[in-house]
């Protein structure tokens with residue numbers, strides 16, 4: 054690759070993917086191997102001592118996964134990236150170097166349902182906690198931060214409601230508090246928004262969704278901006294002080310902007326073991342090649358369908374941020390100028406019962422707990438993904454009982470509208 058900056062579409066195909074040095078294979082091979090032969094004892098010792106970068110064991114690193122990491126880091130404008138087994142694994146991997154028992158994070162109330170459960174319930178087992186705040190209330194975000202807060206967490210375009218976060222304003226608060234902002238960029242993808250350009254320190258993804266784009270893989274990634282100074286306070290000793298889990302290595306001093314990435318591999322993947330598999334990385338590399346084309350079609354379809362739904366008699370409201378009626382439309386030019394994504398909810402006048410009938414009546418839309426697939430998907434959050442939450446939490450998360458979530462695919466818009474129309478009629 055050349056040193057000239059390259060366009061997003063070029064990086065989506067070429068970043069991380071040199072012809073295979075051993076065979077010339079043009080496509081990234083699936084390195085289906087657990088271990089790698091050391092040249093000699095010195096080589097092995099240098100690899101284990103992190104004096105030389107190379108391959109030891111596939112729980113830590115693998116060439117197929119390395120290609121994917123390089124590609125995603127390039128697309129997000131990060132200093133490094135580490136892939137892992139799922140989006141939820143990525144969230145734990147991002148927080149693990151920052152947290153300790155007694156520490157907390159401040160997170161938006163508008164998050165993927167599973168993330169709310171992970172942060173409010175499973176966190177407790179680690180002695181961590183999470184304070185949930187309305188991220189449109191900047192004073193409340195500031196007020197929620199205390200001496201034990203180690204990160205702020207939000208989604209770019211929040212699942213399920215299509216809410217757009219003012220990343221620049223939240224990043225300014227994180228910056229002032231001397232803590233990192235972690236942004237889940239799953240529903241926007243770097244094609245629509247690059248959170249690092251808005252001040253995010255870390256970006257996490259569920260690669261399961263738009264990045265792979267065809268419903269074949271569960272995967273996740275943590276991208277580090279490389280811009281946070283972990284030594285500026287004594288809040289992040291795993292990165293700024295001798296790390297007992299790696300014979301006293303000081304990660305920031307040794308690796309500079311790559312400190313977080315090296316820590317995530319040498320300690321995170323080594324000890325948590327949430328490793329991606331090379332076959333999964335291959336599917337995601339294939340998917341990313343067409344990410345820009347897919348996102349364009351997702352957005353065009355979503356916009357057409359949201360406008361049509363807003364005019365439908367059975368529909369009370371549509372949350373798509375791309376609509377003129379959306380309170381978040383004003384944030385599109387700032388956060389995601391190419392469009393507001395393809396995930397939104399509708400509220401049906403008939404309430405909970407009409408929602409379940411509507412979902413059952415759809416034929417082309419698949420009723421699944423997934424999003425960001427090439428095919429259109431539907432779910433009723435209150436009876437599924439957001440079922441574990443209280444009704445108050447459901448409403449705060451944009452998943453009230455009368456709400457159905459649509460993930461608009463890349464089929465013909467006319468066919469999707471015909472399917473929605475017949476199912477709305479059937480729901481009464």
Ligand SMILES: *Cc1c(COP(=O)(O)O)cnc(C)c1O
Pocket residue numbers: 139140141142165167168208212237239240258259260261262271272273424
């Ligand atoms: C799906 C999803 C996750 C969790 O990812 P998995 O790959 O299912 O573990 C996290 N955040 C968002 C926004 C998601 O859509």
